[in-house]
Amino acid sequence: MTRQSILDLYFMDARSKLIDIAAFLDRVDRGEGEPDFRLAAFRKALEELQHNEPVRAKSVLMSLSDPTTEPIPKAPGKGAIGAWPGPETH
Amino acid sequence: MRYIEPHGHMVSRTTDDYEAMTLAGCRAVCEPAFWAGYDRSGPEGFYDYFCQLTDYEPKRAAKFGLPHFTWLCINPKESEDTTLAAEVISLIPKFLDRPNVLGIGEIGLNKNTRNELQVLEQHIDLAARHDQLILVHTPHLEDKFKGTRLILDALRADSRIKPERCIIDHVEEHTIQMVLDAGFWAGITLYPESKTTPPRAVDMFEVYGGQRVWLNSACDWGRSDPLAVPKTAIEMRRRGHSEETIDKLVFQNPIRFLGQNPRFTVR
Numbered sequence: 001m002t003r004q005s006i007l008d009l010y011f012m013d014a015r016s017k018l019i020d021i022a023a024f025l026d027r028v029d030r031g032e033g034e035p036d037f038r039l040a041a042f043r044k045a046l047e048e049l050q051h052n053e054p055v056r057a058k059s060v061l062m063s064l065s066d067p068t069t070e071p072i073p074k075a076p077g078k079g080a081i082g083a084w085p086g087p088e089t090h
Numbered sequence: 091m092r093y094i095e096p097h098g099h100m101v102s103r104t105t106d107d108y109e110a111m112t113l114a115g116c117r118a119v120c121e122p123a124f125w126a127g128y129d130r131s132g133p134e135g136f137y138d139y140f141c142q143l144t145d146y147e148p149k150r151a152a153k154f155g156l157p158h159f160t161w162l163c164i165n166p167k168e169s170e171d172t173t174l175a176a177e178v179i180s181l182i183p184k185f186l187d188r189p190n191v192l193g194i195g196e197i198g199l200n201k202n203t204r205n206e207l208q209v210l211e212q213h214i215d216l217a218a219r220h221d222q223l224i225l226v227h228t229p230h231l232e233d234k235f236k237g238t239r240l241i242l243d244a245l246r247a248d249s250r251i252k253p254e255r256c257i258i259d260h261v262e263e264h265t266i267q268m269v270l271d272a273g274f275w276a277g278i279t280l281y282p283e284s285k286t287t288p289p290r291a292v293d294m295f296e297v298y299g300g301q302r303v304w305l306n307s308a309c310d311w312g313r314s315d316p317l318a319v320p321k322t323a324i325e326m327r328r329r330g331h332s333e334e335t336i337d338k339l340v341f342q343n344p345i346r347f348l349g350q351n352p353r354f355t356v357r
Contacts, residue, residue, distance in 0.1 A: 001329055009328060010289065057290065061264040065235040066202070075170050075201040078125075080231035 021046075041083035091115040093319050093340035094356065096348065097196070097225070097259060097277060097306035099124050100158070101139075101147055107309070107316045108154040114320040117341070118356040119151060120159040120348065122196035122225050125167040127311050133177040136164060140181065144188040157356055159348070161195035161225050162186070169200070169209035179212055186220055192351045193217065195225025196259060199237040202229060210244055218250035223351055225277075228260045231284060238265040242272050255350055259306070260285055266298050275302045275347050280318035288322040292329060300339045304347065 001009075028039060041064055048059035066084040092115045100108070100121050111119065121143060130136060143160040151158035162185055164178040185191060197213040199206045217224045224245075229237035241258065245251050258269045259277035262285065269276045278294060279285045286294070291305060307318035315321070323336045348354040 013289075055263075057293070058263040061262055062235065064232055065264065066232050068236060069239065071202055071204045071207050071240065073204060075203045075206070078167050078200065080201075080229065080233050082231045084232040 037085050038081065038083045045083075091320055091323055091340075092117050092337065093323065094304075094344040094348075095119045095307060095309075095316070095319060096304050096344045097122060097279065097308045098316060099308070099310035100151065101142060102311035103309055103316055105150070105153070108151060108156060111316055112154045112156055114317055116156060116320075118157040118159065118344075118354075120161070120192060120344075121147065122161040122227075123163050123165060124196060124227075124310065125165040129168055133174065133181060136178045137181055140185045144185055144190055148190050157190075159190045159192045159354060161193050161223075162191060163194050163197045163213055164209065165196065166198045166200040166206050166210070166227060166229075169206045170203060172205050172208060175205075175209040175212070179209075179216055182216060183220065186222065189353060192348060192354060193223030193225060194220075195223075196227035197224065198227035198241055199229050200227075200233070202233055202237045202240060207240060207244065210241065211248075214244060214248050214251060218248060223348075224251070224256040226256060226258045228258060228265065230260075234260070234262065235264050238268065242268065242274070245274070246272065254302075257304070257347060260308070261294075262286055263290070263294060266294055270298060270302060275304070278303060278305050279308045280305060280315065280322055281308070282313050282315060288318070288325040291322050292325050292331075295326075295339060296329075300335075300343065302343075302347075303339065304344045305340055 028035060045060045045063040048063050049056055051059065064083045095111060095116050098119050098121055100119060123143060140162055148158040162182050164175050169175050194213055194217040197210055199210060226241055228234050228241060245256060253273035257275035257277050260279045261269055261276045266276050278291045280288055280291055295303060305319050305322055307314060307316050309316040319340055323340050326336050345356060
């Protein structure tokens with residue numbers, strides 16, 4: 001596909017999601033209290049969008065992933081929350 | 091359009107979903123064993139579930155002309171209790187000769203614990219001893235990358251396992267390459283929020299190719315869409331992919347993998 005065709009197909013959808021992210025960050029700023037580690041992880045992942053190579057989706061996913069290699073002793077629960085809290089939680 | 095839904099938790103879906111899938115061109119549905127959303131109280135609950143998957147659910151699907159197949163295991167979300175897991179795994183051989191059973195799945199990891207890994211290895215051993223296909227669930231979100239690496243290591247550590255007879259499901263952009271490089275099949279799961287959207291799935295198809303890839307909705311009791319596969323086929327059309335290319339990805343590829351079990355006779 002040409003870049004023009006991709007813009008024609010996806011620009012409005014991406015624009016909408018971009019504004020949703022901006023509004024989400026505004027909403028968090030207007031909120032009260034201290035945020036947990038997820039906000040910092042989200043902001044760090046956003047930095048991955050600034051790179052010029054077409055591997056941004058992979059980079060964002062990696063930024064939010066547990067980079068360790070060993071199984072953990074015990075499950076802290078069943079669910080995942082979308083960002084790695086760091087080694088201290090294990 | 092014709093397609094196969096190779097991963098749908100139909101016990102959680104309505105008869106309307108069966109009808110909609112059939113109308114959209116679905117020719118067969120395959121249902122891996124999974125977590126019910128709550129922990130079952132004992133192995134008897136799994137026995138009943140396996141009966142449901144091998145007896146009742148095929149009859150429900152047949153009312154809509156859909157062949158129904160299944161995979162059996164204890165899901166990774168309940169694998170932390172190794173005593174329960176061992177009891178459930180001991181039940182599975184009794185069901186392996188049921189006519190709609192395709193293999194062992196969806197096994198894998200959830201939070202990447204030692205116990206989950208131990209139970210995964212027991213499932214791999216079970217599949218190897220009974221020469222079964224394997225369907226693997228990879229963990230969610232932040233746990234996926236690490237879990238996928240651990241799963242691939244566990245599968246490669248057993249010399250009886252043939253990668254071409256295993257599909258690693260729920261791949262995303264950061265895990266698909268390692269799965270395909272290791273010779274396994276890769277499943278792309280289409281979810282409204284987590285996992286992959288139709289545009290991202292088509293991106294991965296375009297970047298990594300579709301030689302050993304299938305698409306699935308993994309529709310269950312959570313936010314999910316039983317028509318996600320045909321909707322992704324429409325996404326491919328929007329990008330100009332041919333009907334032949336679409337058919338290969340959503341119909342012929344699942345047949346190539348699932349047809350390794352002679353019970354899967356859909357053509």
